[in-house]
Amino acid sequence: MKLGRLWNSLANPKRIPRVFSIILGVILLTGFLIPMALNDNQLYPRPVPQEQINQGNPLAPYDRGGEVLKEPGIVKSQYPQNEPNLGKITSYLTPIAISVKNSTIYYGTSIYSSPGGLIDEILYYTRGFDTVLESTILIMAFVIASWVALNFTMRREDE
Amino acid sequence: MDIATLGGQLLGQIPLGDIVLYLTPFNLFMFVGALIFTTLIAISRTETQVEAEFGSLNDNEVKVGLKEFKIRRFLAVVCGLATAGAMITGDVFNFTLLVALIGILNIGIVSAVKQIDVLNAAFQYGLIAMIASLPLFGGAAIILASTGTLSILEIAQLSFTTPMMFFASLLLILGIAGETGIAPFYATKAEMFRTPGSPFIIIIHLSSLLVIVRAIEILLIINKPF
Structure with missing residues (x-):
């Protein structure tokens, strides 16, 4: 096929999503050949698996310690100097959550639990x-x- | 390549939590340029296309109605601001978010026209912009996984590059190519310009151009080829 015909076929807007999808598919497939090299310096330090559960902690496996507005929990961030109050609401629980926590030791793994204010805090405070x-x-x-x-x-x- | 080689002296930083914007003469020049062009668009009026009528001596003027004018001006101004933001941001994920915003606004700017060909092309462009959000955000996510950070200032200080970072940059450039509609995916965007309302159409071009320039800077910082 001549190169000119190839360029002409690319000038039809209806073909463009297909061409794009094919190129994307090829690149995603080559991704399987890429050796995985993960940088885990930024991961949150976690306790040994089952450690918190064996202790009978109701928030297991999501307990990060800390006391609301007094003592920061375990949270890592890229620029800690920009966020002096990071981690201080990580252990926040709503009154309902506190009553559930006191009645069962499986609160952390139950479907309605949220690990404190952690997700909100990371999203709104560090990456607002x-x-x-x-x-x-x-x-x-x-x-x-x-x-x-x-x-x-x-x-x-x-x- | 470090930031000083590419963009000139580091003039300062704007810390917003983990998102730190950095100012170099290169970034500032494109930022101010995008803002000046946005101001010009906000105060200008649209062009009128004149078509010769077939079979008579009259001319047919294709004008932009007032309601259409207002929504297109609004979207064009937001597009200009998003472009300016993409020029100055120092965070890979913020950059991809702003590029996605530019992609959606580009569809919006032409979505109010009445020419059927243009709407068809905009529909195809919308399909690409949707597909391209996968490699765009996937690329940013793999950059985070392989470097451990999203901040460009931190990435510039890394001393190594891995094949995974190269793969992430490949995904990122594919996503940006889809969102901005550069070659070889230009056909949809080229059709979208065949409509009156010139200054608002030009921002589509300008935003793509500036985003590509900025994306090249970010990819050089990530991959350090020299």
């Missing part, structure tokens, strides 16, 4: 700008979709 941007993407998508829906259906002016 990410959440702002994510919701900006969502709201822009809603703006576009609702504008198109309104102006091409209800407020449509026939020409």
Whole structure:
């Protein structure tokens, strides 16, 4: 096939998603050949498996220690000097969670548990700008979709 | 390559928790350029395309209606701000989020037109932008897994590169190519420009261009080829 025909076939917008998907599929498949090299310096230090469960800790395996607003729990961050209060709400539990915690030792592995304020704290305190941007993407998508829906259906002016 | 070789002297940092923006003359120049162009777009009016009518001597003017003008101006200004943010950010994941935002806004800018060809092309571009979010965010995630950090300042200080980091950069550049619609995926974006409303259409071009330049800087910092 001539190169010119190849370029011409790329000029059809309908073919572009297919071409892109094929290239993406090939690259993802080559990913299986890449040797895994993970950097685990940033992982949170975790206790030995089953250690907290054997101690009868109701928050096992998610207990990170700490006391709300007084003593930070075990949390790592990239720039600790920017976040002096990091980890101080990691051990926060709602009143309902505290009552459940006192009644059973399987609170940490039950389906309704959340490991304290940990996820919220990491998201909103250390990477707060990410959440702002994510919701900006969502709201822009809603703006576009609702504008198109309104102006091409209800407020449509026939020409 | 370290940051000083690529972008010039490190002028300062803006710490936002774990997200630290850094300022170099290179970043600042593109940041201010994107902001100036956004201001120009916000105060300018759209072009009018003049088409010759077949079979008569009249001209047909293709104008942009007021409602269409307002939504397109709004989306173009947000697109300009997102581009400016992508120029100055110092965090790989923030950069990918801003690129995804630019991709969605590019569809929005042309979604209000009435030309069917343009809408078809925008639909195909939307498909690519959706598919491209997989390699885009996947690339950022693999960069985090293989380097242990997302901050470009920290990545620049690493002394090693691994094949996994190269694979992550490959995914990242594929995602950016899909979101910005550069060659060989240009056909959808080229069709999208065949509509009136010029200054808002130009921001689609400009954002792609600046994002590519910035992406090359980030990939050189990650992979350190020299």
